[in-house]
Amino acid sequence: MTTDLKSVPGGIPALDPLLQRQLRRAGIAPGVGPQTTAEWDALLQAINDHYVHSAADRELMNRTLEMSTNEAEHLRTRVEGERDRLLGMVAAIGEALGQFGSLLHEDSNSASQVAAAKSRFAAQLQALLRDSRINEHTNEVSIIRTNMVRLADQLLTVLSAARERATVRKELEVAGAVQQLLVPGHSEIDRQGIRVVGYCAPAAECGGDWWTVEDLANDRVLAMSGDVSGHGASAAIITGVAKAACDLAIEVTQGQISAGDLLGLMNATLFRVARRQLMMTCVATVFEPATRTLTVANAGHPFPVLIRAGVIHPLMAEGSPLGAAATSNYAPITVQAEPGDIMVCFTDGIVEAENRLGEQFSEKRLRAVSQRAAASGAVAVRDAIVTAVNMFRDNQPASDDMSFVVLSIL
Numbered sequence: 001m002t003t004d005l006k007s008v009p010g011g012i013p014a015l016d017p018l019l020q021r022q023l024r025r026a027g028i029a030p031g032v033g034p035q036t037t038a039e040w041d042a043l044l045q046a047i048n049d050h051y052v053h054s055a056a057d058r059e060l061m062n063r064t065l066e067m068s069t070n071e072a073e074h075l076r077t078r079v080e081g082e083r084d085r086l087l088g089m090v091a092a093i094g095e096a097l098g099q100f101g102s103l104l105h106e107d108s109n110s111a112s113q114v115a116a117a118k119s120r121f122a123a124q125l126q127a128l129l130r131d132s133r134i135n136e137h138t139n140e141v142s143i144i145r146t147n148m149v150r151l152a153d154q155l156l157t158v159l160s161a162a163r164e165r166a167t168v169r170k171e172l173e174v175a176g177a178v179q180q181l182l183v184p185g186h187s188e189i190d191r192q193g194i195r196v197v198g199y200c201a202p203a204a205e206c207g208g209d210w211w212t213v214e215d216l217a218n219d220r221v222l223a224m225s226g227d228v229s230g231h232g233a234s235a236a237i238i239t240g241v242a243k244a245a246c247d248l249a250i251e252v253t254q255g256q257i258s259a260g261d262l263l264g265l266m267n268a269t270l271f272r273v274a275r276r277q278l279m280m281t282c283v284a285t286v287f288e289p290a291t292r293t294l295t296v297a298n299a300g301h302p303f304p305v306l307i308r309a310g311v312i313h314p315l316m317a318e319g320s321p322l323g324a325a326a327t328s329n330y331a332p333i334t335v336q337a338e339p340g341d342i343m344v345c346f347t348d349g350i351v352e353a354e355n356r357l358g359e360q361f362s363e364k365r366l367r368a369v370s371q372r373a374a375a376s377g378a379v380a381v382r383d384a385i386v387t388a389v390n391m392f393r394d395n396q397p398a399s400d401d402m403s404f405v406v407l408s409i410l
Contacts, residue, residue, distance in 0.1 A: 018050065023046075184198065184212060187382075191287075191289075192289045193289040193292065193409065194410060195377070196407050197381075197405070198382075198404070199382055199386060199403060200401070201398065201401065203349070203398040208227060208236060208278075209228075209239075209349065210224075210226045210239045210242065210403070212224050212246065214250055215255065216286065217255035218290065220286050220287065223284075223287070223405055224284050224405075225403065225404065225405045226281065227301065228279070229279050235401075238273070238274055238278045241269065241270060259296065259330075259332050260284075260297040262284055262297075263299050263330040264327070266282070267328050271326050274323045279321040279324050280322040281347075283298045283304055284298075285343065285345065287409075292336065293335065293336055294334065294335050294341075295332045296334075296335075297331070298317040298330070299328075300320055300324070301347075303317075304345040304346075305367060305370065307341070307344070307370060307371055308340070309340070310371060316333070317332055340375075340408075341408070341409040342374040342377075342408050342409075343407040343408075344366070344381065345404060345407075346403075347401065347403050347404065349398070349403070350385070350402050350403075352400060353393050353399075353402060355396060356396060361392050361393075365388065366385065369381075369384050370385065372384065377408050378407065382406050385406075
């Protein structure tokens with residue numbers, strides 16, 4: 001690229017403005033050479049001053065660039081150090097998540113293993129924070145570090161709590177499995193002149209609803225249905241106590257016990273064990289094939305219904321819940337049974353099951369469903385009730401345990 005320079009008189013190319021100023025300071029006109037030694041000295045001094053100032057300017061610029069480069073390198077090193085420590089914290093947290101995740105899913109694990117994993121995680125974070133080669137931090141990086149440490153502390157708390165919840169959940173699952181051993185192994189039980197079917201669905205891992213069928217003396221058959229107030233582990237414990245009391249009473253009396261006396265003995269046991277903190281409603285029915293009679297004693301349970309020839313007959317035996325008082329009288333009622341009779345004993349979890357609108361299934365619906373299916377026998381009644389309740393709830397979570405027992409006279 002070329003530059004078009006205007007010429008000054010004499011054909012000399014146009015001079016640089018700075019040189020023109022220097023010539024003017026020396027008293028030399030453009031196109032006219034220095035006339036005296038003094039003029040030459042002044043010109044040379046002006047040119048020399050320019051070179052000196054230019055060299056000083058370059059030196060200053062070089063020092064400024066060097067300082068800027070050093071500061072940039074220092075800042076880069078500091079940022080990389082902070083980045084590496086933050087990445088180390090993230091890696092430590094990720095490793096801790098993996099360690100605790102594996103511990104949470106192990107069936108057998110001691111508290112010392114959990115403590116060791118927590119200690120390893122804490123040591124990793126402390127080692128990262130002790131690395132203080134960089135003492136200056138930007139506000140943003142300091143805030144991030146503080147939040148990471150807080151996150152690590154919260155992570156330890158959450159994981160410890162999760163481990164405890166997992167342990168409790170496992171214990172509840174075991175309790176639920178044990179509780180299943182309290183109910184008959186078969187949901188359909190046939191005895192002379194009678195068939196008994198049952199259904200039980202806890203609202204949680206374990207619950208307080210319970211039913212059983214036991215053989216008594218003289219070919220009599222005992223069918224029981226119970227419901228502990230509330231649900232969960234405490235209700236399941238009381239259920240176990242009630243079942244043990246029932247079994248012991250039958251064994252001690254060699255099966256020579258009535259429905260009312262059995263409830264009386266169970267009441268005394270639960271009163272001493274639960275101390276009125278928890279109570280159980282219960283209905284005991286004894287079928288005697290020799291006389292074809294049904295004897296019903298009730299301890300605060302919903303009244304069972306007897307369906308005969310399509311007609312509903314409530315069996316209104318009364319009594320206080322088990323465990324409500326030290327002693328209580330359970331006066332039974334006895335009805336003559338006929339072939340085709342259906343008796344349904346149910347807990348309040350069935351009739352109080354709610355749909356998405358908050359409506360309850362109700363005893364009216366239960367009676368209607370049982371009435372329609374009664375002609376097909378006990379199994380049909382059970383299946384019809386389960387289907388109707390599930391359809392009514394429409395996958396809504398159960399708020400209470402649900403169970404019922406159906407007896408059919410053969």
